[in-house]
Amino acid sequence: MPQVQVAIITHREAIMSETSSLRPPLVTGNKSLTDVTNDICAPMERRPNGLWWIAFLISLSLLILGIVAVWYQIVTGIGTWGLNKTIGWGFDITNFVFWVGIGHAGTLISAVLFLFRQKWRTAVNRSAEAMTLFAVMCAGIFPLIHMGRTWLAYWMLPYPNTRGSLWVNFKSPLLWDVFAISTYLLISAVFWYVGLIPDLATVRDRAKPGLRKKVFSFFSLGWNGSVRTWNRYETVYMLLAGLATPLVFSVHTIVSMDFATSVIPGWHTTIFPPYFVAGAIFSGLAMVLTLMIIARKVMNLENYVTPTHIERMSLLMLSMGCIVGLAYGTEFFMAAYSGNPYEQFVFKNRALGPMSWAYWTMVSCNVFVPQLLWFKFVRRCLPLVFVIAILVNVGMWFERFVIIVSSLHRDFLPSSWSSYIPSLVEIATFVGSFGLFFTCFLLFCRIAPAIAIAEVKGAASLPKQDDQRSVNVESAA
Amino acid sequence: MSRRVLLATFSHENDLLNAVAAVRERGIKIVDAYTPYAVHGLERAMGLKHSRLTWVCFICGMVGALGMLAFEHWTAAIAWPINVGGKPWNSLPSDVPVAFEAAVLLAGFGSVFALFAVSRLFPGKSADVIHPNSSDDRFVLVMDESNASFDTASVEAMLKSFDVVETEERILSGAGQS
Numbered sequence: 001m002p003q004v005q006v007a008i009i010t011h012r013e014a015i016m017s018e019t020s021s022l023r024p025p026l027v028t029g030n031k032s033l034t035d036v037t038n039d040i041c042a043p044m045e046r047r048p049n050g051l052w053w054i055a056f057l058i059s060l061s062l063l064i065l066g067i068v069a070v071w072y073q074i075v076t077g078i079g080t081w082g083l084n085k086t087i088g089w090g091f092d093i094t095n096f097v098f099w100v101g102i103g104h105a106g107t108l109i110s111a112v113l114f115l116f117r118q119k120w121r122t123a124v125n126r127s128a129e130a131m132t133l134f135a136v137m138c139a140g141i142f143p144l145i146h147m148g149r150t151w152l153a154y155w156m157l158p159y160p161n162t163r164g165s166l167w168v169n170f171k172s173p174l175l176w177d178v179f180a181i182s183t184y185l186l187i188s189a190v191f192w193y194v195g196l197i198p199d200l201a202t203v204r205d206r207a208k209p210g211l212r213k214k215v216f217s218f219f220s221l222g223w224n225g226s227v228r229t230w231n232r233y234e235t236v237y238m239l240l241a242g243l244a245t246p247l248v249f250s251v252h253t254i255v256s257m258d259f260a261t262s263v264i265p266g267w268h269t270t271i272f273p274p275y276f277v278a279g280a281i282f283s284g285l286a287m288v289l290t291l292m293i294i295a296r297k298v299m300n301l302e303n304y305v306t307p308t309h310i311e312r313m314s315l316l317m318l319s320m321g322c323i324v325g326l327a328y329g330t331e332f333f334m335a336a337y338s339g340n341p342y343e344q345f346v347f348k349n350r351a352l353g354p355m356s357w358a359y360w361t362m363v364s365c366n367v368f369v370p371q372l373l374w375f376k377f378v379r380r381c382l383p384l385v386f387v388i389a390i391l392v393n394v395g396m397w398f399e400r401f402v403i404i405v406s407s408l409h410r411d412f413l414p415s416s417w418s419s420y421i422p423s424l425v426e427i428a429t430f431v432g433s434f435g436l437f438f439t440c441f442l443l444f445c446r447i448a449p450a451i452a453i454a455e456v457k458g459a460a461s462l463p464k465q466d467d468q469r470s471v472n473v474e475s476a477a
Numbered sequence: 478m479s480r481r482v483l484l485a486t487f488s489h490e491n492d493l494l495n496a497v498a499a500v501r502e503r504g505i506k507i508v509d510a511y512t513p514y515a516v517h518g519l520e521r522a523m524g525l526k527h528s529r530l531t532w533v534c535f536i537c538g539m540v541g542a543l544g545m546l547a548f549e550h551w552t553a554a555i556a557w558p559i560n561v562g563g564k565p566w567n568s569l570p571s572d573v574p575v576a577f578e579a580a581v582l583l584a585g586f587g588s589v590f591a592l593f594a595v596s597r598l599f600p601g602k603s604a605d606v607i608h609p610n611s612s613d614d615r616f617v618l619v620m621d622e623s624n625a626s627f628d629t630a631s632v633e634a635m636l637k638s639f640d641v642v643e644t645e646e647r648i649l650s651g652a653g654q655s
Contacts, residue, residue, distance in 0.1 A: 165557070172561075179579070190586065190589055194589055219600065225607075230512065230520075232592050239530070243534075
């Protein structure tokens, strides 16, 4: 009987503890709480290495190229783009949707997985949230320059004006987008900052007196880890997660309505909201994987972002990829079933027309390649996951390109059929947006803890360290 | 107002949790506890009430949603009605997305600023750090010693059974700690 009891207790302890043999540990390497603090703070406390400088200088050069390109097209006008009367949306909106989508995985990891009590998210949520913030910044640039007269962008806001007051059109999905994207940017920024406060306090308490301590004191808002503050903080964090979850679904739903509420064949479908949301999370996960596989190596965080984390994200990416694949199939079925010749033509033209290369790039990268992730050895082979993630990024960019350009280039009237070649200015702007993204991300890795220290400590249930007394008791017994 | 307190420092969350339960059983008043991360179950062990910030969030969200719906109705149907694609001037379904975004925005900012206000967190505030490692690996329990029946020696002896790392008597000044 006692043996049975012992077995039950051991089993229960094993289930309760994340460090059990039933579940792989969240933090490997037998770390203590101080080790966690030291390891995560180390990259931001030592001088950047050569690799960081190379990456930073490349990103900064691309950013400067982008700034020059944006300046040129604002001064000259958007006639510098390769658009024409038939194809009125090209690189600009493709890149906008691409970047908004990248952001979505950050919110998925930080908010949705938080609500589902997925403890492994703590290793990646900080950098994924930072990624969200930077991706939405990149996305915001494109509609702004797409307006042509960027200096009048504030006309999109409903404010009393001397034109009537003529108010904005609240019935237009494009205006919904203005509110959705700005709310998303602001809430993501707040969520990220609120999550950072306890860690900023940790860095403050470690810092030697000087400028660094002053800066971190300023931004950590006098946080001292009082249990009363923690209690309220946890409540607010939960509320923000609960708000961000429907927000992330609303944002890409509204982005998809920019298309779905128009009457263009290929756009005018009810499947767009779920299809866009799944695609967004898919592309975002690919970007998180791309960044984290590099960052864990460069920043010596292999014990925190373990192959188990990569595997779980790969599984999420695989499931999203399957939803996206299903959506591609459903679109074709609905086109065939609709009996609408224009709708049928658009889809036949997508797969077999002059832009079929883009379509098949998209299908190969988003549907075929991720199927490799069904195999465990692929999911645990980081170089392979890295390559798959890059291909998914490429595929998801092409998805937006296909939806926008291939639907527009052959419209109702064959005499107005056209084709689209992006101009150098558009390509430079696109490349520049990557420059902005990576410059911000590299700076973030230097100035803030790239992993949520307090959350990792809370989730990992680290074993008690230096427990001399109990060891002595055992040896005495 | 200053008061005499006993600080007990632990190195593991379970030690703190067990100590809190034992200390409360003895009827000793706990001033506060300081932890490097949110220790689950600690607020319950200390008998703290649920935060009422959820109500702030709800009210701000409702203000955002209803305020934006009213504003959309006023601009589109009253101040300057415009016929957009033959839709009714006051087309409620098309007002929903922006009202939802306004609700989320106000609810999010409202609850965060309410947290800052009730916890007195503001940029540049100098933190009352209770222990140099309380944001790293130490869990600090602060007990009120002002009660005449408080027997420091016996409390320290009891805390030893919870693997206390160190104890220290201190005088806290100001009412900010409670």
